[in-house]
Amino acid sequence: MRFFIDTAKIEDIRTAADQGLIDGVTTNPTLLSREGGDWRDRAKEILEVVKGPVSLEVVAEDAAGMILQAHDLKKMGDNVVVKIPMTPEGLKAVKTLSSEGIDTNVTLIFSPLQALLAAKAGGTYVSPFIGRLDAIAENGMSLVEDIRTIFDNYGFTAKILVASVRHPMHVLEAALIGADVATVPFAVLQQFVHHPLTDKGLASFLGDWKKLTGGKW
Template sequence: MELFLDTAQVDEIREARDWGVLDGVTTNPSHVAASGRPFLEVVREICALVDGPVSAEVTATLADEMMEQGRLLSRVAPNVVVKVPATREGIKAIRQFSDEGISTNATLVFTPAQALLAAKAGATYVSPFVGRLDAIQHHGMELVEQIRRIHDNYSFPTKLLVAAVRHPDHVVEAALIGADAATLRLDVLRSLYEHPLVNIGLQQFLDDWARIPNAFRRYEL
């Protein structure tokens, strides 16, 4: 399963990239606004930092305007994926983007019907927002299971990208279901490494090792 970082902070991207597990980046208008920098400048820098896909979102609500913005974004770098809301106008734009060979990420997906329409329109990725569904007492991962089944039933090439990931269990559940990718904040990505028993065990090993005199010196050439 691919792991994407959900951010527009280049320092976070550099940190995650250096861990050797980062496959791409997703952004949105809120992330870019928080960076306080010009939108296209941020997108261009992110695309230069990672080899994988970088989802950059349009802000228009009408298909024609989405197409104008998306074409501009697609020219920023070859790894740009145009992020489009899964509305009626958005699905229309995704169809046109697909016909032009422009990669897309159908975002704000909350129902299997939206995902089906996005896949039929030729979306490269479809992004169900599991955390937001959980927050209103829906089971977000159930939606992921439904989309996985739909994609498999009809052999859609659209990739299932789990979004609005709130904790490590979301990542594990997505992997068990067979999601193609998950996008997460840096703090959630960090937490995938963490377990209290690791720290306890490591400290015990280090303490025991410290009692061995000149442990490595005897092997010096």
């Protein structure tokens, strides 16, 4: 499974990249607005730090506008993935962009049939938003299971990019199902590293080393 980091905060992206934990980045207008400043400058900085896929989102609501903005975004870097909303106009844009060889990430997917349509239109990634489903008492992980089954049944090559991740169990369950990518907030990503027994074991080893050598190497 590949990990993307879901943020526009350059400090967190650099830290995760230095740790070797991320393969790409996903952003959206909300994440960019939180950081302020010129969004284009921030996007370009992210593209310099991360060589893997970086999702940047269009904001037009019609297919022609989405395609125009997609072409503009692609000028920023070869690794730009254009994020397109799951709408009738979005599907038109995905079909055209796919025919042009432009990678897309179809976002705001909440049903298996939406994912099926996104894959048929030629989407490179489909992004089921599991946390938002859990928040309204629906089972987000069941959506991932259904999409995996449909894609395997019919040989779709679109990658399942699990989004709206709220905690490490979301990622573990998605990995067991066979999702291709999880895009994860920085705080959740850091939770993967820690376990109380790891911390306890390390403290014990270091304590014994201090007794043995006084803490010297």
